[in-house]
Amino acid sequence: xxxxxxxxxxxxxxxLLSFQILKAQNVGDFRSKNTGNWNxxxxxxxxxxxxxxxxxxxxxxxYPGVATLxxxxxxSTVTIVGCHEITVDVGKNNSFTYNxxxxxxxxxxxxxxxxxxxHFGNTLQEVLIDGGSIFWSDNPTNLYLPQNCLITxxxxxxxxxxxxxxxxxxxxxxxxxxxxxxxTKPYSSxxxxxxxxxxFEQVNNAGGTNFAALPxxxxxxxxxxxNKEIQFYxxxxxxxxxxxxxxxxxxxxxxxxxxxxYTFSSTTAQNVNIGTLTFxxxxxxxxxxxxxxxAVTSSREFVISxxxxxxxxxxxxxxxxxxxxxxxxxxxxxxxxxxxxxSFDACxxxxxxGKKLTITEGNSVKVVDxxxxxxxxxxxxxxxxxxxxxxxxxAINAGNITVQRNIKVGAARNQYNYLGAxxxxxxxxxxxxxxxxxxxxxxxxxxxxxxxxxxTGVNIPGRGLALxxxxxxxxxxxxxxxxxxxxxxxxxxxPITNSNTAETALGYNLIGNPYPSNxxxxxxxxxxxxxxxxxxxxxxxxxxxxxxxDNNANDIFVQEGNNYKGEAYAIYNAxxxxxxxxxxxxxxxxxxxxxxxxxxxxxxxxxxxxTRSLISNYNFKFNNSIRTSxxxxxxxxxxxxxxxxxxxxxxxxxxxxxxxxxxAVVHYAAGNNLFGPEDSRTMGGSDALYTLVEGERIAxxxxxxxxxxxxVPLGTQHFVSGSYTIGIDEAEGIFGNxxxxxxxxxxxxxxxxxSQGTYTxxxxxxxxxxxxxxxxxxxxxxxxxxxxxxxxVVYREAEDFIIKAQTxxxxxxxxxxAAGRMVYKTKPDNTKAVISSxxxxxxxxxxxxxxxxxxxxxxxxx
Numbered sequence: 001x002x003x004x005x006x007x008x009x010x011x012x013x014x015x016l017l018s019f020q021i022l023k024a025q026n027v028g029d030f031r032s033k034n035t036g037n038w039n040x041x042x043x044x045x046x047x048x049x050x051x052x053x054x055x056x057x058x059x060x061x062x063y064p065g066v067a068t069l070x071x072x073x074x075x076s077t078v079t080i081v082g083c084h085e086i087t088v089d090v091g092k093n094n095s096f097t098y099n100x101x102x103x104x105x106x107x108x109x110x111x112x113x114x115x116x117x118x119h120f121g122n123t124l125q126e127v128l129i130d131g132g133s134i135f136w137s138d139n140p141t142n143l144y145l146p147q148n149c150l151i152t153x154x155x156x157x158x159x160x161x162x163x164x165x166x167x168x169x170x171x172x173x174x175x176x177x178x179x180x181x182x183x184t185k186p187y188s189s190x191x192x193x194x195x196x197x198x199x200f201e202q203v204n205n206a207g208g209t210n211f212a213a214l215p216x217x218x219x220x221x222x223x224x225x226x227n228k229e230i231q232f233y234x235x236x237x238x239x240x241x242x243x244x245x246x247x248x249x250x251x252x253x254x255x256x257x258x259x260x261x262y263t264f265s266s267t268t269a270q271n272v273n274i275g276t277l278t279f280x281x282x283x284x285x286x287x288x289x290x291x292x293x294x295a296v297t298s299s300r301e302f303v304i305s306x307x308x309x310x311x312x313x314x315x316x317x318x319x320x321x322x323x324x325x326x327x328x329x330x331x332x333x334x335x336x337x338x339x340x341x342x343s344f345d346a347c348x349x350x351x352x353x354g355k356k357l358t359i360t361e362g363n364s365v366k367v368v369d370x371x372x373x374x375x376x377x378x379x380x381x382x383x384x385x386x387x388x389x390x391x392x393x394x395a396i397n398a399g400n401i402t403v404q405r406n407i408k409v410g411a412a413r414n415q416y417n418y419l420g421a422x423x424x425x426x427x428x429x430x431x432x433x434x435x436x437x438x439x440x441x442x443x444x445x446x447x448x449x450x451x452x453x454x455x456t457g458v459n460i461p462g463r464g465l466a467l468x469x470x471x472x473x474x475x476x477x478x479x480x481x482x483x484x485x486x487x488x489x490x491x492x493x494x495p496i497t498n499s500n501t502a503e504t505a506l507g508y509n510l511i512g513n514p515y516p517s518n519x520x521x522x523x524x525x526x527x528x529x530x531x532x533x534x535x536x537x538x539x540x541x542x543x544x545x546x547x548x549x550d551n552n553a554n555d556i557f558v559q560e561g562n563n564y565k566g567e568a569y570a571i572y573n574a575x576x577x578x579x580x581x582x583x584x585x586x587x588x589x590x591x592x593x594x595x596x597x598x599x600x601x602x603x604x605x606x607x608x609x610x611t612r613s614l615i616s617n618y619n620f621k622f623n624n625s626i627r628t629s630x631x632x633x634x635x636x637x638x639x640x641x642x643x644x645x646x647x648x649x650x651x652x653x654x655x656x657x658x659x660x661x662x663x664a665v666v667h668y669a670a671g672n673n674l675f676g677p678e679d680s681r682t683m684g685g686s687d688a689l690y691t692l693v694e695g696e697r698i699a700x701x702x703x704x705x706x707x708x709x710x711x712v713p714l715g716t717q718h719f720v721s722g723s724y725t726i727g728i729d730e731a732e733g734i735f736g737n738x739x740x741x742x743x744x745x746x747x748x749x750x751x752x753x754x755s756q757g758t759y760t761x762x763x764x765x766x767x768x769x770x771x772x773x774x775x776x777x778x779x780x781x782x783x784x785x786x787x788x789x790x791x792x793v794v795y796r797e798a799e800d801f802i803i804k805a806q807t808x809x810x811x812x813x814x815x816x817x818a819a820g821r822m823v824y825k826t827k828p829d830n831t832k833a834v835i836s837s838x839x840x841x842x843x844x845x846x847x848x849x850x851x852x853x854x855x856x857x858x859x860x861x862x
Contacts (some may be wrong), residue, residue, distance in 0.1 A: 070316070075100055466608075
């Protein structure tokens, strides 16, 4: 439940809020274009558009205070831009009134000229002088402001512009330069005196005028279901000349919406709760403040518009563009395309029959409550990469719409894509119907054996399915899938399972984005028990690692279940780094195939992905808090720019056949060098590169804050013997700004600067651990082989362990199991020893290696 609060009794807060209000623009507002006369149209620009960007247009007729405002707009804000000098000249000894101005902002200089009487009508509520000046240029000259108008002065010591700041009279002041605020008695004059409340100098020193019944903010419109409870706080700015004595307050309901049945009892409390507003319309209240010391009464009316409607007629909105600062129930009464008319933000939205709302790529419509389509399915279309955002989880949508998803298909049409449904399918529709003109096969994933089986294609909200590319002979192309039905919204739960929590190969469930908008994986992890912001918390329910199928990296078309080696899955970890970290999919054996997509936290509409349950049964949660219009930069993965760049890099290994494997290393404050949820295991592959953390093979390695003394052990998997290459694919943060990354080959004793190039090496088929490591500080003693220090290296090659010394022969090797029993012994009398895997079962072993009288102990894992 959102509460709108009107804070009071503090000038500082008032000033800060004045800044916030100043930043917002509305259609019909004016600002000066250059120095000139107020009454000359060429002096001004008018705001003609606020979304998706603000547009100012030169005024060709009229000027502020007399120009006709847009339909539905009653007042405008007028701004004199910094250092512009605007002369108000209504003719000597004449009087003139400027109407329909709600706020006057003076950043430059407003000059009152030629013995004028300048009046502003009763709509003016505030004059904000921000680093600017109002200058009385002659005697007598009078400025008349309406009753209850408040003057606020800030930044009067600013060095910008050359003129004095604040309320400024001419040098030869005669006491006839006056400011009136309501009534006939001058509020202040150039020199003060008994007949005024103070001088211009006193007003400047006080930061403004003294007495106003004023809530410090007032929402012109709110959404019925977004704002249930509204509290008013009566506010008064301190009287500039001292105490105002005792203040008394009175709140009255002026008028509620017709037929609302709303009642409010008048009260003399300063702070009142006006209760729950359950009926749309305008609620008008009045605050009256009295001072016992001063014979002054201040009253102010203000209106809260609840779910006020604004209708688009093909040219303009009837009551202003719906926006976050101008919430309305948006009625689409003419065709509306966001590429042409812009995105909007509304309380709710109704599309009338025969009219069309199209949300195009890169645009969004955001509604607090429901969206209702009174026409047919094609009257509301969300194009691929458009977004419909909703706030209220309990909002109930009505009417079918079409949500589109562009999908690239290959010429062979034999690949699968993981997809989710953003709608509740209409009229018995299923996933099999989403491709144009062709049905396709649909599979569901079985968590117990990691195999896929035929599915009817019925949508279970939140579940992902694997859809085969539709048949066709028209070659590789992009096709548009069409999801037709009522847009899904709000809280969705999907039961997921783990049939054996001790087995790391199980617990994977295929999930699908259930909304017609992008979603944020970090927020998704948060609502399922984790916390991705500092200090991070791991979820007991799900893994922070998510897996995305990249069929560009796949050429295996048979079911392998738990035996599948894991290539073609790109990986994203929501805990690694400030914004999470993703890495490319490992390629498969045949063909020069590699992953080409790197996931981050934004998942597009219609995308499916794997998540792992950490417990036997869990109700996986979705709600509207994860929905976002933030852009994703690749087909179904990725996002736009991020505010904070982590210190991270991606290593790539390329096999003789061209298969590429990627591993990510991320240094950040919340990371550590032990195995944990910020580390994502590799799913393997025919050829694979990974880091090693406590014996685990890691594709995304979340490590502690960067230190140049750190060492990152690497492991590799090779399908065939031959030449392999390791290099840097991408580098960010400190690694993208000069910090060098070195690869140390402990087998050959060479060190390569990967920041400047790649390293090619020979390897036998099988797995190799202990051979490579990443270092960040070069070891100068290893520059040439002849100067190498004596180092004993143990690494894994295929299924065997290799022990290698640089110069001194290895005399004895003894192998002990975890229970301390010696299981193998050899006397190599060479600088190299091989321990065959036939002597070792899976487990942890201790190697006692002797070189004459020197003994070295190493631990290995089989």
